Amino acid sequence: MAVLPDDLSAALDDELAKHHLHRLTQAFDRLSARYRQGDAATSPILASEVDVAAYAGYRMPATYAAVHAVLAEAASRAPGFEPRTQVDVGGGTGAAVWAAAEVWPSLEKCAVVEQVAGAIGLGKRLAAGARKPAVRGAEWRRGLVDPAAPAPEADLVTLSYVLGELPEADREDVVRWLAAKAGAVAVVEPGTPAGYERVRAARAQLIGLGLQVVAPCPHDGECPITPGKDWCHFAARLPRSNLHRRMKTATLGFEDEKFAYVVAGRFTPSRPDARIIRHPKKHKGWVALDLCTAEDGLESGVAVSKKQGPRYRAARDVEWGDGWSTT
Numbered sequence: 001m002a003v004l005p006d007d008l009s010a011a012l013d014d015e016l017a018k019h020h021l022h023r024l025t026q027a028f029d030r031l032s033a034r035y036r037q038g039d040a041a042t043s044p045i046l047a048s049e050v051d052v053a054a055y056a057g058y059r060m061p062a063t064y065a066a067v068h069a070v071l072a073e074a075a076s077r078a079p080g081f082e083p084r085t086q087v088d089v090g091g092g093t094g095a096a097v098w099a100a101a102e103v104w105p106s107l108e109k110c111a112v113v114e115q116v117a118g119a120i121g122l123g124k125r126l127a128a129g130a131r132k133p134a135v136r137g138a139e140w141r142r143g144l145v146d147p148a149a150p151a152p153e154a155d156l157v158t159l160s161y162v163l164g165e166l167p168e169a170d171r172e173d174v175v176r177w178l179a180a181k182a183g184a185v186a187v188v189e190p191g192t193p194a195g196y197e198r199v200r201a202a203r204a205q206l207i208g209l210g211l212q213v214v215a216p217c218p219h220d221g222e223c224p225i226t227p228g229k230d231w232c233h234f235a236a237r238l239p240r241s242n243l244h245r246r247m248k249t250a251t252l253g254f255e256d257e258k259f260a261y262v263v264a265g266r267f268t269p270s271r272p273d274a275r276i277i278r279h280p281k282k283h284k285g286w287v288a289l290d291l292c293t294a295e296d297g298l299e300s301g302v303a304v305s306k307k308q309g310p311r312y313r314a315a316r317d318v319e320w321g322d323g324w325s326t327t
């Protein structure tokens with residue numbers, strides 16, 4: 001379960017307590033409907049202070065969980081990559097900075113670029129009491145995602161839940177701009193077919209620009225999934241936020257945030273030879289795995305039986321999103 005760091009969770013509660021619950025609920029409903037719509041934004045979606053608070057209360061824990069899962073997987077595939085600097089583009093209230101600082105103790109200097117002043121204000125207040133110096137000392141820049149501006153220059157550049165808000169015609173330029181001066185780029189999108197297709201295009205572009213995929217793909221070849229037929233996505237489980245509990249909308253004590261992602265870097269990662277792309281089906285005496293493999297593309301229902309001893313025990317422990325060795 002991806003739990004928010006205590007210092008973030010406490011700061012968030014203090015901020016949410018400044019707003020009436022019914023106003024947060026109204027903003028929550030409006031934002032949910034807008035995000036479900038899924039098309040590019042012609043004006044900032046976070047249009048008021050209460051929108052920003054509702055975003056932080058109900059989306060930030062989920063985007064934090066997704067980005068944390070993404071960066072933790074990337075870190076496990078790139079043990080020599082120890083970023084000191086991060087630029088988080090379209091950073092909102094700063095979820096990706098908190099996640100990166102949690103994954104990489106090496107981080108010293110973070111910057112968040114964001115268009116909405118209210119999101120910057122709230123992000124700064126949340127970060128003010130952070131235990132991690134990289135979060136506490138983050139620089140917050142009001143600015144646009146703008147390929148005509150100097151490219152973000154950092155060991156790690158993150159773009160989390162932003163690509164889909166940008167006009168389709170701009171996305172290619174934005175990805176080129178993100179990668180221009182980055183040691184590694186992480187792009188995270190909602191785990192929908194449309195989110196996957198944006199990630200798929202970004203991935204192909206990053207490879208074309210000379211970066212290597214760190215995760216999730218076990219190879220730099222063409223994605224073997226046929227768009228429209230399936231989509232590559234993963235899930236991070238998180239406890240229902242305090243705001244959800246106050247709103248009493250939650251029936252379960254947790255939610256699963258679905259996301260699609262790519263992390264690519266200017267270094268050679270240590271990739272697994274396959275990635276588990278669905279929940280493993282655990283039967284009595286055998287496990288069935290759906291894999292994306294480095295050598296043979298997609299393989300569905302790969303059976304690992306009890307007779308295989310240690311491989312079977314490993315298969316019983318793996319989860320959707322984990323790497324897998326085919327030999």
Ligand SMILES: C[S@@+](CC[C@H](N)C(=O)[O-])C[C@H]1O[C@@H](n2cnc3c(N)ncnc32)[C@H](O)[C@@H]1O
Binds near residue numbers: 044046060063094119
């Ligand atoms: C869904 S939120 C994601 C926020 C944060 N990255 C996260 O993962 O929680 C999208 C953010 O991108 C920002 N954004 C969208 N288009 C932008 C643009 N053209 N320039 C700067 N920020 C932009 C929005 O204002 C918003 O804060």
